Amino acid sequence: MKRFLLFLSIVLLLGAGYFTYDKWVKNADLTLWSFVPGTSVLVYESSTPLASLEEIKQTSIWKNLNYLQEVKNIDNHIDLLDSLAGKGNFRNFFGENPLLISLNITSSKSFDFLFVVEIQNLSQQTYISKAQAYFREASYVKRTREYEGFTITELVGDGPDNSFTYIFYKNYFIGSFSAFLVEDAIRTVAYDETIGFDQKNPELKGLTKLERDHGNLYLNMDRITALINIFTQDPTNLDLAKSSFLDLKVSDKTANFTGFSFVDHPAQFLSNFKSSSGAEFDIANIIPTEASWFYHFSTRDPAALGTSLHQYFQTTAPDVLKYQTKLLKEADFDVNYTFNLIDEEIGLVTMESAATGDHHQLLILEVNDMGEALKFFNSAGERHMLTTGDTLYHEQYGDYEIRKLPVANFPYALLGHLAKGFEDSYYLQYRNNLIFSNNLQQLKNFTISIENEGTWTKSLRISHFLDQTNKEASFSLFVNTPRVWNQLLNTLKPSWKDHFAENQFSFKNLEFLAFQFSTVDDKFYTNVTVYQPNLPNRSIPERIKTLRSIILPDFIKTKPWLVTNHNNKLKEVFVQDTANNVYLIGTDFSVIWDHRITAPIIGDVKQIDYYKNGKLQYIFATKDEVHILDRTGAYLPEFPKKLAQIKEISHFGIIDYDNTKNYRYAITDDTGLMYLTDKDLKPLQGWSPKNFGKPLVQAPLHRRIDGKDVIIAIRKDGKLFVLTRKGDNYPGFPLETNSEISDELFVSSANSLEKSTITLLTTGGELIEINLKGRLARREQLYKPGAKTNFQIIEDVTGDSYLILRQTENSYEVLDENGLVLFEKNYFSSTPLHHQYYQLGAGTEFIVFVDPGGSYLYLYDREGQLLTGRPLAATQPISVMQYENEFQIYRAVDRNLELISVSF
Numbered sequence: 009m010k011r012f013l014l015f016l017s018i019v020l021l022l023g024a025g026y027f028t029y030d031k032w033v034k035n036a037d038l039t040l041w042s043f044v045p046g047t048s049v050l051v052y053e054s055s056t057p058l059a060s061l062e063e064i065k066q067t068s069i070w071k072n073l074n075y076l077q078e079v080k081n082i083d084n085h086i087d088l089l090d091s092l093a094g095k096g097n098f099r100n101f102f103g104e105n106p107l108l109i110s111l112n113i114t115s116s117k118s119f120d121f122l123f124v125v126e127i128q129n130l131s132q133q134t135y136i137s138k139a140q141a142y143f144r145e146a147s148y149v150k151r152t153r154e155y156e157g158f159t160i161t162e163l164v165g166d167g168p169d170n171s172f173t174y175i176f177y178k179n180y181f182i183g184s185f186s187a188f189l190v191e192d193a194i195r196t197v198a199y200d201e202t203i204g205f206d207q208k209n210p211e212l213k214g215l216t217k218l219e220r221d222h223g224n225l226y227l228n229m230d231r232i233t234a235l236i237n238i239f240t241q242d243p244t245n246l247d248l249a250k251s252s253f254l255d256l257k258v259s260d261k262t263a264n265f266t267g268f269s270f271v272d273h274p275a276q277f278l279s280n281f282k283s284s285s286g287a288e289f290d291i292a293n294i295i296p297t298e299a300s301w302f303y304h305f306s307t308r309d310p311a312a313l314g315t316s317l318h319q320y321f322q323t324t325a326p327d328v329l330k331y332q333t334k335l336l337k338e339a340d341f342d343v344n345y346t347f348n349l350i351d352e353e354i355g356l357v358t359m360e361s362a363a364t365g366d367h368h369q370l371l372i373l374e375v376n377d378m379g380e381a382l383k384f385f386n387s388a389g390e391r392h393m394l395t396t397g398d399t400l401y402h403e404q405y406g407d408y409e410i411r412k413l414p415v416a417n418f419p420y421a422l423l424g425h426l427a428k429g430f431e432d433s434y435y436l437q438y439r440n441n442l443i444f445s446n447n448l449q450q451l452k453n454f455t456i457s458i459e460n461e462g463t464w465t466k467s468l469r470i471s472h473f474l475d476q477t478n479k480e481a482s483f484s485l486f487v488n489t490p491r492v493w494n495q496l497l498n499t500l501k502p503s504w505k506d507h508f509a510e511n512q513f514s515f516k517n518l519e520f521l522a523f524q525f526s527t528v529d530d531k532f533y534t535n536v537t538v539y540q541p542n543l544p545n546r547s548i549p550e551r552i553k554t555l556r557s558i559i560l561p562d563f564i565k566t567k568p569w570l571v572t573n574h575n576n577k578l579k580e581v582f583v584q585d586t587a588n589n590v591y592l593i594g595t596d597f598s599v600i601w602d603h604r605i606t607a608p609i610i611g612d613v614k615q616i617d618y619y620k621n622g623k624l625q626y627i628f629a630t631k632d633e634v635h636i637l638d639r640t641g642a643y644l645p646e647f648p649k650k651l652a653q654i655k656e657i658s659h660f661g662i663i664d665y666d667n668t669k670n671y672r673y674a675i676t677d678d679t680g681l682m683y684l685t686d687k688d689l690k691p692l693q694g695w696s697p698k699n700f701g702k703p704l705v706q707a708p709l710h711r712r713i714d715g716k717d718v719i720i721a722i723r724k725d726g727k728l729f730v731l732t733r734k735g736d737n738y739p740g741f742p743l744e745t746n747s748e749i750s751d752e753l754f755v756s757s758a759n760s761l762e763k764s765t766i767t768l769l770t771t772g773g774e775l776i777e778i779n780l781k782g783r784l785a786r787r788e789q790l791y792k793p794g795a796k797t798n799f800q801i802i803e804d805v806t807g808d809s810y811l812i813l814r815q816t817e818n819s820y821e822v823l824d825e826n827g828l829v830l831f832e833k834n835y836f837s838s839t840p841l842h843h844q845y846y847q848l849g850a851g852t853e854f855i856v857f858v859d860p861g862g863s864y865l866y867l868y869d870r871e872g873q874l875l876t877g878r879p880l881a882a883t884q885p886i887s888v889m890q891y892e893n894e895f896q897i898y899r900a901v902d903r904n905l906e907l908i909s910v911s912f
Contacts, residue, residue, distance in 0.1 A: 314347030601641030661707030740782020831872025
């Protein structure tokens, strides 16, 4: 692609210098298409290429792509060519030349372009002679040879990739940077038995073309997968259709490709949608904003879709049918009956990958009779229980009942290879949809997304994108480019991975993609949408401004905790000052109330729904009391409360086993005693107290894994406890690591105890990973530069990933979870620095350092670049809210509480 763009302008004129007048007599049997091989993957056609280019250059999409060197060279070389014979002459002489550019696969690892240009008049000769002189002076060597009666000319410059091959025949110029493609064009025009692109795809002829567009694309759809496999390590073989024709129209924020696709064989995937038109895109309302890509199936006749898929699998994937038969025989589970339950839509969603690289997926089935659907899937679990004697898995999580389908890879059996990766399938009901997930925690996260309105249609940015798409397509693929980026890079071959990584900013700015197909008679209306919401600044923010501020009577000594106003769902701020006053600050940064308490807050301030009525209270602990205040600043009855058995609280945590607001408080002291109490601070049996013998590093953590409650506690000397809800040890625990622990641990939850892990870091820099069966999964010594080197795990705000901080005196190194250094900074500060990690998704990461002594706030990206261009001010850890491409940062600077906006 680089070489194509580098020489695009040159292609239009080099061969014409050898053109003589007698060749202007046109051959009636020849057209531009006569030279395009039938093996071409796609062909771009334009009758006014330069005029179209000038229009596209005015758009934000072009301004974004112009940061790519390959794209930037188009302007550079057209300007060069324009200067050879006076400004404007190149555009005047060649701006209206009809042009075809075909993309062709040249090997399993490469592709190249063939250019076919029609020369229309002799007035171009004056310009051409000057252009020839320029390239002779640039030391290009001309060579000629004969091939099948045609004279092939090669212009060879310095370097292995700096040569161009062309022929001139009649009034047509044919050239390429791959000599093989010119020879292929010769064979196409010379031999009757060689099939050209237009002969192979006659259905594309005569289709209506837009009068005002930026060119046309013609695609050999059966060659698209071969093109994709050039880039990817894992080959794909999805045959979508036979051919496609698309008009190209580029506006400021959107590139639209619209036209038709054709199928001619039942082995082509789109053939499954011939029998029914699409329906409304209702499930957009429940697609989480964290989705990186998803397939959408839409049909008014789901039974016909099921029949078509069955026939399709017979031809393309008999292994799917074998697996269906196996499930029917062994589990009495008829996969195809599912199509009788479906209303109109199926969604197959892949979520943004966490640091572990796991692909968490959702299968969404819109059903026509929820009672019948639940009966069908629930009965599979009941039959499994009767057959095996296993306990029937189900779990209440908030208002949802979660069950496990005892059928491995059910989505694969239903939809084929598109839906691989569901070794486990957990499901729940939401309205008239059944939601399946291959990860239990992801299914729970889905309910949180719904509760917090974190879905596609609730995002203004995504809604604008959906407005550009076809809401009733039969089959669609939607892509959120920033969220899919890390997964995409992991699939690319090394050479392409480097190229995409170097240019990731421009590619990720093309934020949303949609590929859609709708049944229309014997063909498919096709639209491809590329949507770039805006053109962000590429280095430092466009602007940093203060939105709100307030000065408190005393210095702020805590992080500004963001809390939710349960009346309007807006964010407010809870802080404490050095006089131990606590404040609730409203959205307008006025003081709603303040309250003096007896001591500093330990840990974090959280919100709970104590009365289960949708009204939220603020809960926190000091060294000797637990405090719960309501929105008016009044204490709940009997609070603040002391736990008589504990002299001084060292850690305080809140546990809600199943998201039902039956809160439990985990309270520890500095001797190793731990109490687990109910929400009224009454100790529970088995925890009154639990004596761990020595101090704990942090408040005990709770996870629910495979229906089992797990409570995790670790002592400072490295002894690890994994306990049941009743306080009993799980098998394999307690476990001695025989190493002092540096700081808090990280828990990665999976679908089973065996796959879930605890990661801890010793003071000596040893990274230890243990699964919840008590087995060592990893033990690795990180490099320790000096005797005084300290290590610390920094968990991100979502709890999905972590980084490692390695400090040696004034040197601070940030490492990834594999121990690889991301960046190093030196700070000459006499006070300890605060560290935070915000992984907000879609490639947005903040690594935060706060120097309270110097009042400096540093926001870094993963490469250690200072995102704000200069340090900002802060004296405490910060809180961050993201709004599209704007970030709002809540910070404390001495007595000042400020809300600043950082726009990229």
